[in-house]
Amino acid sequence: MDTSPTATVPGYPMPRAAGCPFDPPPAVEELRAAPLAKVRIWDGSTPWLITRHADQRALLNDPRVSIDDRRPGFPHVTAHRAGRAHSTPRMVTNTDAPDHTRLRRMVTGPFLVKRVEAMRPAVQGIVDRVIDDMLAGPRPADLLTALALPVPSLVICALLGVPYRDHAFFHHNSSRALDRSLPPEEAEAAGQALIGYLDRLLREKLADPADDTLSDLGARVTAGEMSHDEAVHMGVALLIAGHETTATMISLGTLALLRDPGRLAALRERSEDPKAVAGAVEELLRYLTIVDSALRRVALADIEIGGATIRAGDGLLFDLAAANRDPDAFTGDPAALDPDRPARHHQAFGYGPHQCLGQSLARLELQVVYGTLYRRIPTLRLAVPFEEIEFLPDGITYGVRALPVTW
Amino acid sequence: MRVEIDEPKCVASGQCVVASPEVFDQRDEDGVVIVLDAAPAPALHDAVREAAAVCPAAAIRLVLE
Ligand code: HEM
Ligand code: SF4
Numbered sequence: 001m002d003t004s005p006t007a008t009v010p011g012y013p014m015p016r017a018a019g020c021p022f023d024p025p026p027a028v029e030e031l032r033a034a035p036l037a038k039v040r041i042w043d044g045s046t047p048w049l050i051t052r053h054a055d056q057r058a059l060l061n062d063p064r065v066s067i068d069d070r071r072p073g074f075p076h077v078t079a080h081r082a083g084r085a086h087s088t089p090r091m092v093t094n095t096d097a098p099d100h101t102r103l104r105r106m107v108t109g110p111f112l113v114k115r116v117e118a119m120r121p122a123v124q125g126i127v128d129r130v131i132d133d134m135l136a137g138p139r140p141a142d143l144l145t146a147l148a149l150p151v152p153s154l155v156i157c158a159l160l161g162v163p164y165r166d167h168a169f170f171h172h173n174s175s176r177a178l179d180r181s182l183p184p185e186e187a188e189a190a191g192q193a194l195i196g197y198l199d200r201l202l203r204e205k206l207a208d209p210a211d212d213t214l215s216d217l218g219a220r221v222t223a224g225e226m227s228h229d230e231a232v233h234m235g236v237a238l239l240i241a242g243h244e245t246t247a248t249m250i251s252l253g254t255l256a257l258l259r260d261p262g263r264l265a266a267l268r269e270r271s272e273d274p275k276a277v278a279g280a281v282e283e284l285l286r287y288l289t290i291v292d293s294a295l296r297r298v299a300l301a302d303i304e305i306g307g308a309t310i311r312a313g314d315g316l317l318f319d320l321a322a323a324n325r326d327p328d329a330f331t332g333d334p335a336a337l338d339p340d341r342p343a344r345h346h347q348a349f350g351y352g353p354h355q356c357l358g359q360s361l362a363r364l365e366l367q368v369v370y371g372t373l374y375r376r377i378p379t380l381r382l383a384v385p386f387e388e389i390e391f392l393p394d395g396i397t398y399g400v401r402a403l404p405v406t407w
Numbered sequence: 408m409r410v411e412i413d414e415p416k417c418v419a420s421g422q423c424v425v426a427s428p429e430v431f432d433q434r435d436e437d438g439v440v441i442v443l444d445a446a447p448a449p450a451l452h453d454a455v456r457e458a459a460a461v462c463p464a465a466a467i468r469l470v471l472e
Contacts, residue, residue, distance in 0.1 A: 061465055105419065108438035113421035344461055353418045355463035360421055
């Protein structure tokens with residue numbers, strides 16, 4: 001392939017097509033049909049863009065592929081993250097095995113499938129209460145702030161031991177810390193605010209432990225199994241990951257369904273069938289693929305794949321939406337939202353050792369919300385024309401600024 | 408069908424437990440997979456195949472007898 005400096009390398013991220021807010025950028029889908037290619041990112045570097053489902057699975061599970069963001073060639077998301085790489089403590093999100101295995105096994109406890117399943121009645125209670133409050137409040141309402149953010153925030157607060165009364169503070173700073181359109185100093189300040197907050201909370205838990213995950217992390221610090229800094233950063237990661245992503249899946253998924261009333265009616269009728277609801281959640285995860293900024297890795301050795309040779313030190317970007325629309329991986333028309341399609345093997349939670357730690361919890365929350373909301377509010381509808389909904393293309397996740405609904 | 412696990416590869420995701428709770432479980436302390444039934448009955452084979460397909464670490468091997 002032509003690797004001369006004059007060859008045109010397309011920029012990444014790429015723009016979505018006007019009027020197709022749920023579809024990946026057309027140029028990304030075109031790249032999936034072509035041999036493996038490079039793209040140009042914000043700092044001028046040219047990592048590979050991996051778009052095919054099979055290639056992503058092979059590489060994301062390959063020990064020659066590293067998530068260590070201090071290595072030369074690592075394709076950072078933003079200047080802010082690049083600048084912080086060397087001062088950030090080692091966490092699950094920036095270590096390879098064996099460090100990653102050690103750190104991750106310290107926090108798998110609360111996310112075990114059976115422990116999460118045991119939370120189902122509590123999550124159902126939270127969702128019912130939040131819907132009661134929404135119904136008792138003004139119409140129209142913003143579904144994002146009335147339901148999509150409160151549900152996962154209440155759940156992750158209870159699990160971690162973070163007081164929910166601080167939600168305005170951590171919502172604000174989480175979305176700013178992840179916003180690629182902000183000046184690096186501002187994203188940095190938001191991140192620091194969260195670190196300072198979790199640092200104070202962890203100290204309180206050390207002095208006065210409770211039955212929650214932050215106290216468990218505190219106990220591991222006391223036992224010398226992890227450093228105070230590692231525990232603080234783990235807490236920040238869980239707090240941010242625990243509410244932003246799931247909130248986006250609730251609001252964007254509801255928007256997609258409101259635009260497709262036949263599908264919404266079909267889902268509502270099957271609300272009492274856990275298998276049907278779970279299947280619809282998997283298909284929505286695939287179809288929407290809300291993790292919008294590609295997963296980032298760097299190659300540690302030369303790797304032959306997809307007719308190309310990735311060289312040691314090359315950066316790798318994994319566009320999850322492209323893989324989730326790969327016709328070689330999904331039956332039927334992958335561009336359509338079809339809750340009856342087998343979709344469990346989607347890549348919305350990533351793949352390999354870093355695959356989402358919170359996926360069982362996210363699935364539980366989404367199953368309860370999708371199985372309850374449309375049944376309890378059958379007349380739910382948009383309060384503004386679809387064209388007025390503002391999408392957010394600059395986050396780590398792709399969502400909406402607000403979702404005005406009425407009933 | 409015989410179910411084999413490459414335990415050091417397991418990343419404790421629990422995907423296999425969701426797909427086939429009759430055959431897989433997770434260790435309480437760290438979430439690592441436990442095989443409950445290494446020779447599952449034919450009625451469970453589809454679910455076990457799904458478990459192997461969704462395992463993010465490719466840690467589940469199915470040996471056909
Ligand atoms: C629908 C909701 C969610 C989506 C779509 C999602 C997506 C993802 C993806 C794609 C990754 C892989 C990143 C990579 O490989 O570089 C990831 C990792 C992670 N997620 Fe989630 N996530 C969701 C919900 C959650 C929740 C609720 C939590 C915690 C309570 C959580 C915690 C984490 C953590 C800690 C990691 C890092 C794991 C590691 O590197 O080993 N996520 N998530
Ligand atoms: S799905 Fe794979 S990685 Fe996850 S618990 Fe089962 S064997 Fe381990």
